[in-house]
Amino acid sequence: MRLLPLLLLAASLLTACADDKPQRLPILGEREVVPRPDGGPADTIFATAPAFRLTNQHGQILTNKSFAGQAYITDFFFATCPGICPKMQGELLKVYQKYKQEPRLAFLSHTIDPDHDSLAVLREYSRRLGVADAQQWHFATTSKDTVFALAKAYFTAAMPDQEAPGGFAHNGTFALVDDQGHIRGLYDSLNKTEVERLLKELPILLAEMKERKP
């Protein structure tokens, strides 16, 4: 039983640490260390989400600027996807339902089948998902090449594949992007504990954003 006091001490130390500093999510992706010309401490430049120009289900143009002051969760799907999409979008719907009153969080679902998923199809899909009037959840389209490049930039695998169900191979990654365009989390939507992690980490990011812009 000598262990107990030790454990208690460790626990109290741990909580003390947690209290000290606000928790921060990591910044994912490449980072570049740029030496300063004046010889001062080098700057670290973190990778950001790629520049994009998309059209959402309402025909509105979306660019990175459209998400100013917002974090967003992004994923890649297609309306007729017979594989993982229903599960993936169902999980994102749960997150949406929890945060639909939160103006600092948006949702961005990219179709990887722009040939089929016209704006009308995307509108119908969003209606059936029950988020028809949502300005907060965008179902966006662009050219095929662009969307596959975007998927890669958000660390999601998506590519045409005749062998895969529905003609596209992709995985169900959610990427969480902060208000400065940094990717702060990647979550496998098909894994329950990963979606729980996302729900735990979202408030941490929102708190950080609040500190930035009280």
Add this chain to the structure above:
Amino acid sequence: MPLRRFFFLLLFLPACFTNKQNQGEKLYAEHCASCHGDQGQGLAQLIPPLAGADYLKEHRDYLPCLIRQGQTGPITVNGIQYNQVMPGHAELSPAKLTNLLNYIENHFGNHATPRTIAEVDEQLRACPQ
């Protein structure tokens, strides 16, 4: 001694039965849960539920065909209209379809008379070509 062996064998029997019963559950997890959900709850107005679905009762004889051939076009389940694509599962044998349907029709709060393979076999023969 042979009697002892008999009882010994008996011990394994229940395991055999539950295994067969589990086949339905496994098939569901493998082929259906990604769309219809772990609890058969469906997804909004995109994917109809299996839990408490009136469609199951009203189209009992047609269900083996529906699973084999898939389903497209407007379909109404519990008063809500759906209109998406469900791919067919042509690879499922009559025995597997029987276990799968018995699982669905007696889980998620559903109750129905268990099907026999012979019954399902017959229903499959009546599938629209």
